[in-house]
Amino acid sequence: MAVERVQSAIARARAKRAGLETVFDADDIPMPDDDDVVIEPVAREDWNLLPKSGMTASILDRARIVTGGVSKNATAFDMLRTKVLQRMKAEGWKRIAITSADKNCGKSTVALNLGFSLARQSELRAILVEADLRRPSLAKVLRITPPAGLAQVLRREVPFPKALVRVRDNLAVLANRARSPDSAELLHSGMVPSVLAEIERAYQPDVTIFDLPPLMEADDTLAFLGNVDCALLVTTAEHTTTTQIEACVREISDRTALAGIVLNKYRGAGAITGY
Numbered sequence: 347m348a349v350e351r352v353q354s355a356i357a358r359a360r361a362k363r364a365g366l367e368t369v370f371d372a373d374d375i376p377m378p379d380d381d382d383v384v385i386e387p388v389a390r391e392d393w394n395l396l397p398k399s400g401m402t403a404s405i406l407d408r409a410r411i412v413t414g415g416v417s418k419n420a421t422a423f424d425m426l427r428t429k430v431l432q433r434m435k436a437e438g439w440k441r442i443a444i445t446s447a448d449k450n451c452g453k454s455t456v457a458l459n460l461g462f463s464l465a466r467q468s469e470l471r472a473i474l475v476e477a478d479l480r481r482p483s484l485a486k487v488l489r490i491t492p493p494a495g496l497a498q499v500l501r502r503e504v505p506f507p508k509a510l511v512r513v514r515d516n517l518a519v520l521a522n523r524a525r526s527p528d529s530a531e532l533l534h535s536g537m538v539p540s541v542l543a544e545i546e547r548a549y550q551p552d553v554t555i556f557d558l559p560p561l562m563e564a565d566d567t568l569a570f571l572g573n574v575d576c577a578l579l580v581t582t583a584e585h586t587t588t589t590q591i592e593a594c595v596r597e598i599s600d601r602t603a604l605a606g607i608v609l610n611k612y613r614g615a616g617a618i619t620g621y
């Protein structure tokens with residue numbers, strides 16, 4: 347039942363979007379003024395110098411990370427990884443956001459599982475950035491104690507190499523140990539594009555995953571979507587309504603590409619549905 351509900355919401359949203367696309371005029375998009383783009387030189391940082399924190403089986407278990415190794419439980423996320431990677435490679439995308447209508451849908455859990463699944467492909471390098479500064483959870487669930495988080499990096503209090511921790515040889519996390527009351531100002535600030543570009547220039551990740559706040563909570567998530575190439579929408583079988591899904595699909599599609607919709611906390615088969 348839940349799967350049909352999500353699928354019909356997706357179909358309706360897609361039909362509406364198709365309608366919108368026919369009136370879309372590329373000339374309406376304001377082009378950035380060349381003078382606004384400041385590219386500062388950033389040295390290539392040594393990825394191998396980032397501190398590494400060992401992940402025990404019990405940490406992974408408690409964090410509900412099922413993609414640490416090959417297993418039946420990992421299959422759904424591995425399929426999601428493969429689909430997302432194919433699309434990202436085909437489109438030349440590097441940044442993917444994970445969001446949902448509401449809190450507790452499993453954004454962080456999906457972001458972590460996608461990150462660990464990507465990390466099983468040794469030729470890839472991935473960074474997971476926790477941009478949910480109101481309800482940060484990654485440092486806690488991964489049992490890591492980074493000296494600083496995204497908030498301090500965006501305030502330029504700490505250089506970003508000090509905040510990244512590797513949880514796999516090829517997966518680093520920029521997590522937060524505490525909430526930031528000025529989350530909206532930070533995520534809206536002009537620092538975001540510069541800091542993200544600096545991190546990419548320094549470490550050359552193939553994929554950067556952003557664990558975002560809920561979409562319907564505040565407009566900082568909407569603003570942040572302008573910084574990513576695509577987004578995954580996480581829904582739950584029990585709590586996300588069709589109206590919420592349609593609204594989220596609309597908001598995401600207005601700002602970036604919708605890479606897919608994940609149906610989480612579903613007890614039946616087929617926990618993942620595409621877009």
Ligand SMILES: Nc1ncnc2c1ncn2[C@@H]1O[C@H](COP(=O)(O)OP(=O)(O)O)[C@@H](O)[C@H]1O
Pocket residue numbers: 409410446448449450451452453454455456481483610611612
């Ligand atoms: N598929 C799932 N089955 C059971 N519990 C889950 C599932 N996905 C997430 N959870 C749990 O639900 C809670 C909220 O998940 P979380 O990923 O922190 O959500 P969000 O980041 O959207 O607020 C956490 O305790 C998490 O362990």
Ligand SMILES: [Mg+2]
Pocket residue numbers: 453454455478481482483557
């Ligand atoms: Mg979260």
